[in-house]
Amino acid sequence: MIICTGCGTKNDDEARFCEECGRKLQSSRRTAPTGASPGAPLSRFRHQGIAPGTRTSLWRMAEAWAYVLMLAVVGAVCVVREVWWPLYPAVALLGLIAWLRRI
Known part of the structure; x- marks a missing residue:
């Protein structure tokens, strides 16, 4: 189940867009690096200042x-x-x- 970051609606795993607001959905799962479980959630994003470039x-x-x-x-x-x-x-x-x- 994927939760929309825009409106908070729960959507099916196969859905590409939110059924409620139409926003593109992003999975909170990633491919597993070596030694990690394949279903591990992504780590929280931390702003690092001005991006390079x-x-x-x-x-x-x-x-x-x-x-x-x-x-x-x-x-x-x-x-x-x-x-x-x-x-x-x-x-x-x-x-x-x-x-x-x-x-």
């Missing part, structure tokens, strides 16, 4: 927003001056930079 992903997100800001500035200048041609190379250049940086 989170700082780099936040940096990449900030970098992407900086590119969007640069594009907005070029767009605002184009609107004020009513000249649209600088927008085309700016979009191409910022798109190329984002693609090369794998953002």
Whole structure:
């Protein structure tokens, strides 16, 4: 029997989604490591601080927003001056930079 983590409804072991709320069900059992019983429940999750790679992903997100800001500035200048041609190379250049940086 699997208990839904969202609403607490008891569901059959074969069910993949909760019958009450439709949330995906996760089994509390795991494959047994060497020397453990096969039906042992999982150990409780403990937060270990910032996950590895989170700082780099936040940096990449900030970098992407900086590119969007640069594009907005070029767009605002184009609107004020009513000249649209600088927008085309700016979009191409910022798109190329984002693609090369794998953002």
